[in-house]
Amino acid sequence: MIGRFRFTEFQLLIVPSLATIIGLLTIYLASTGTLDWDWRDIWISIAFMGAVIAISLWFSVTKFAGDQVIFPLTALLCGVGLLVIQRLEPALAALGPGYALLPERQLLYLWVGLGMLAFVVVFIRRLDWLRRYKYTWAVGSILLMIVTMIFGTEVKGARLWLSVGPFTVQTSEIAKIGLVVFLAAYLAENEDLIVAKYRVGPFNFPPIPYLMPIVVMWAFSMLVVVAQNDLGTALLFFGVLLAMIYVASGRLSYVLVGLLSFAGAVVLAYQQFGRVQLRVQNWLDPWQDPLDTGFQQVQSEYAMASGGLFGSGLAFGSPGFIPEVHSDYVFAAVGEELGLLGTFAILMLFLILVFRGFFIAMQARDPFGRYLAAGLTSILAIQTLIILGGTVRLIPLTGITLPFVSAGGSSLLSNFLIIGLLLRVSDPRRTA
Amino acid sequence: MRSALRIVCMTAALAAIVYGLTAGSEWSDRRWLEALAATGVLLTIAWWPGGTRYFSVFNRSTLRLATILLVAFALISVQLVRVQIVQSSRTLDRQEITPDGQVVQNPRERLIGNTENRGAIYDRNGVVLVEQLGAGEETYRSYPAPAAHGLVGYYSPLLYGSTGLEAAYDDELAGREGENPVLEWLDGVLYQDQPGYDLNLTVDIGLQQLAVDMLGDRRGAAVLLDAETGAVVALAGTPTYDPNRLYTDGDTTEQRLTEVSAYWQQLVERSDAPLVLRAVDGLYVPGSTFKMLTASAVVDSGTSTPETFYRDEGILEVDGRVIIEQNRPDESRVDWTLEESFAYSLNVVFARIGLEIGADVLQEYANRFGFGEEPPIDVGATASQLTAPESRLVDSRTLVADTAFGQGELLVTPLQMALIGAAIANGGEIMEPYLVDSIVNGDGEVVEQHMPERWRDPMSAESAEAMQQLMVASASYGYAAGAQIEGLTVGGKTGTAEVGGGGEPHAWFVGYATDGERTYVTAVIVENGGAGSVAALPIGRELLAGAFAK
Structure with missing residues (x-):
């Protein structure tokens, strides 16, 4: 029993525990301006960390021997997100009834997400059922998105949400995992063929017939995403596809062809769609229209600039001035209150998570596990880069959540599922 | 490898x-x-x-x-x-005012809690220009000197941000700019308000008032500064606005807010731009006053001396553009020295000079005098332009000729013209212009004292001396002859800048006066004022005389 105790993980969990509990205490004391407090005032952080530690202990009890680093990393990122949401609560509550009890809801999502993660890690011993039904996942993902496109709920000009009873689900968050599972399974099956070349006379050709299913699946999903007016997700799907084809084939030429076609698509989209031009304009100079289309970006810029090196301190800034700060611009809120040190810390956490994910992929013994881990890690990495690059105005902004940190149920659950699958792949005693 | x-x-x-x-x-x-x-x-x-x-x-x-x-x-x-x-x-x-009068500013500026302790602003003799009055929730900011309006800016954090010195020294006036960053941070965390610092300006409110009075109800601007230190003695412009009526803070009542925004709307809708601080941000065609720069270029590059002769036959054709001379006092004479050409402001000669030294030299000297760069004055200033951003001097000989005598695509600020004058009067060196002489904390201790600093040295001392000869000639027998002041050496240059669109030309005067110990420079513009010698020169002369009378 002692030998199986996940001591590294347990030690690493000290950081998120202290950060979430002391952070919440800071927020509470700063907002009340007194030194009186009670354990009940910080129950949300305690409830969250309690669940995290309980799951870590359960991993030990069930003798789970997988990676011990990514779970604490995830907990810390989620903890920061939970802090930011609690800190933003007063500002958000003023926006309307839809924003009520946001921290409590986030806690609920976190619990459900943690439960799902634990379930995947502890009860799903084998992953080959994922591999076997690959076309089911692919077709299912695309159908789900088409259904959303037709019957979905429209929020801010984009139809990305599907109402299921009392819940609304962002279906692209489920589809992204479905498509990676399909790609991983397909690539694992046709590994050798994809690396092979066709010779026609003096020319080498890529094995086009074997790439076709990938391209078709991907084209379908892209089409749906573009029709949904969800450029961030389109960029994510595209990036993940390129990443997976590259790790499977090792051919930079595939990536180049992909990038060229992407460049072409961008130029075409720029000429065709006014909203794409608007995004490019707001990227290069949001000050051209600082009160309307550039408003959010300009406000985010003010927030980041006011943070400086150390930030204003949790609850001492005013990130509430940024519209959508809890979802698209959560990083700007971190920048204002925790400063450059805070934003660097978040970047480092994501970087370690991504490198750990690739490490798991390289350690995996079966091809499906390898591709699955690499694909899931690519999702996390590329999604992070798309939203952070947009927030700091390195690339045009496309609305997408910052994994684990942004408020939101669907993205939180799907990202927990990703971590669960990564942990599953990392188990050395897993039988394919 | x-x-x-x-x-x-x-x-x-x-x-x-x-x-x-x-x-x-x-x-x-x-x-x-x-x-x-x-x-x-x-x-x-x-x-x-x-x-x-x-x-x-x-x-x-x-x-x-x-x-x-x-x-x-x-x-x-x-x-x-x-x-x-x-x-x-x-x-x-970064703060911008959109054409329809909305203000883009950092919204955190609006969160000022208590402005009770905001600092005051004094002129160089201790006359109050801005102070915070009242106590508790009844505080308000008072701007008792109308001549300083515009220059000191307004302070309206709840609605329209702030401008002028109120904006440039916001941290100091609010007491945030502490000597010790750790203590400053602690004050913020413990919500302790520090008394704001006071500003002592270099401006003399009497001379500032003189400039405003002489501009009267005409639109225009006047700058007066000490050429040896860069201290700005007057920086006036008309029309302006009443900052008393724009003040807001955290305790401002609803009714007051309505009044303030009504006044603001009125200011924004006016066609004569009262919110622009004309002396540093107004861009105008300089007309003949620009010949100071062209002449400096031809002298300092070693091409000519004040005694060099130029031909002026009354007309000059440059690539199809015909320049007609209207300024010769004697139309039968065709040979003029550089000094005479400057004094009589001969456009044909200066067009010739421009073509003689060429686009590159003209561009180089414009850069040396600070064109294309925001002058480092503490209230901030707009950069002057030699040509429109999209065109280049080397591409067009007619543009070179027009620019050399002050038309073309030139757009300058009154401050920039005063700085050209300062270079001539101060041996070829331009000092950084400044408005705040010292900053004093709540205990009366000087926290910061301005030390004069050189901004740039566009030409040699010898060239500056030759340019002084031209300026003095212009002010003794040339068109700026009206600028003479008894007991002082005075140099000057007038300008009458064509503005197009059928409006009256802008009237300009740039000049300096010295008694051997002190040297003051002035630049005056009266928008659509007509002839420079009639509309602008008297204001400049009075300001120079006034500076020495103090």
């Missing part, structure tokens, strides 16, 4: 980042992004994983993918340094 390439790429990437970050506002966002993209490529080469020959395809490509993602994370980090540290104060100070 491989490692040498890595070192070269890494060094180049670091150099690009450091250079781009230190270039600050000189680099546009676009240029910075391009540099960052190039840095990304360099970093990818520098960090490309080596020694992977015996790795499996999967492991090798995964490592490479991880490297590319690492580069992307590194670029975001660099961008964060730029956004949060390097560009931080520039972003926070």
Whole structure:
């Protein structure tokens, strides 16, 4: 029993525990301006960390021997997100009834997400059922998105949400995992063929017939995403596809062809769609229209600039001035209150998570596990880069959540599922 | 070989980042992004994983993918340094007024709690220009000296931000600019209000009032400064606005807010732009006053002396454009020295000079005198332009000729013209212009004392002396002869700038006066005022005389 105790993980969990509990205490004391407090005032952080530690202990009890680093990393990122949401609560509550009890809801999502993660890690011993039904996942993902496109709920000009009873689900968050599972399974099956070349006379050709299913699946999903007016997700799907084809084939030429076609698509989209031009304009100079289309970006810029090196301190800034700060611009809120040190810390956490994910992929013994881990890690990495690059105005902004940190149920659950699958792949005693 | 390439790429990437970050506002966002993209490529080469020959395809490509993602994370980090540290104060100070009168500003400015302790502003003799009065929730900011309106700016954090000195010295006036950053931070955390610092200006409110009175109900601006130190004695403009009626703070009542916004709307809708601080931000065609710069260029580049002769036959054709001379006092004479040409403001001669020295020399001297750059005055100022941003002097000989005598696409601020005058009067050196002489804390201790600093030295002392000869000639027998003041050596240049559109020309005067110990420079513009010698010169003369009377 002692030998199986996940001591590294347990030690690493000290950081998120202290950060979430002391952070919440800071927020509470700063907002009340007194030194009186009670354990009940910080129950949300305690409830969250309690669940995290309980799951870590359960991993030990069930003798789970997988990676011990990514779970604490995830907990810390989620903890920061939970802090930011609690800190933003007063500002958000003023926006309307839809924003009520946001921290409590986030806690609920976190619990459900943690439960799902634990379930995947502890009860799903084998992953080959994922591999076997690959076309089911692919077709299912695309159908789900088409259904959303037709019957979905429209929020801010984009139809990305599907109402299921009392819940609304962002279906692209489920589809992204479905498509990676399909790609991983397909690539694992046709590994050798994809690396092979066709010779026609003096020319080498890529094995086009074997790439076709990938391209078709991907084209379908892209089409749906573009029709949904969800450029961030389109960029994510595209990036993940390129990443997976590259790790499977090792051919930079595939990536180049992909990038060229992407460049072409961008130029075409720029000429065709006014909203794409608007995004490019707001990227290069949001000050051209600082009160309307550039408003959010300009406000985010003010927030980041006011943070400086150390930030204003949790609850001492005013990130509430940024519209959508809890979802698209959560990083700007971190920048204002925790400063450059805070934003660097978040970047480092994501970087370690991504490198750990690739490490798991390289350690995996079966091809499906390898591709699955690499694909899931690519999702996390590329999604992070798309939203952070947009927030700091390195690339045009496309609305997408910052994994684990942004408020939101669907993205939180799907990202927990990703971590669960990564942990599953990392188990050395897993039988394919 | 491989490692040498890595070192070269890494060094180049670091150099690009450091250079781009230190270039600050000189680099546009676009240029910075391009540099960052190039840095990304360099970093990818520098960090490309080596020694992977015996790795499996999967492991090798995964490592490479991880490297590319690492580069992307590194670029975001660099961008964060730029956004949060390097560009931080520039972003926070950024405030714009849209054409329909809405103000874009950092909304955090609105969160000022208590303005009870905000500092006061005094003129150089201790006369109150701005002070905070009242107590508790009944505080208000008083601007008792109408002549200082515009220059001191307004303070309206709840609605329209702030401008002028109120904006430029906001931290000091609010008492935030502490000597000790740790104590400052502690004050913020403990919600302790520090008394604001007071500003002592170099401005003499009497002379400022004189300038405003003489401009009367005409639109215009006047600058008076000490050429040896850069201290600004007067910086006036008309029309202006009443900052008393724009003040708001956290305790402002609803009714007051309505009044303030009604007044604001009125100001925004007026066609004579009362919100613009004309002396530093107004852009005008300089007309003949620009000949100071053309003459400085031809003298300092060694092409001519004041005694060099030029031909003026009353007409000059340049690539199809005909320049007709209207300024010769004697139309039968065709040969004129440079000194006479300057005194009589002969356009044909200056067009010839422009073509003689050429576009490059003219451009170089414009840059030397500070064109294209914002003069470093503490209230901030707009850069003057030699040509429109999209055109280049070298492309057009007619543009060179027109520019040389002060028309073309030139747009200058009154401050810039005063600084050209200052270079001539001060032996070829331009001192940094400044308005705040000292900053005093709540206990009456001087926290900061301005020390005069040189901004640039566009020409040699000998050239400046030759230019003084031209200016004095202009003010003794030329068109600026009305500027003479008894007991002082006076030099000057008038200008009557064509504005197009059928309006009356702008009237200009730039001049200096010295008693051997002190030297003052002035620049005056009266918009659509007619002849410079009639409309602008008397104001400049009175300001110069007034400066010595004090």
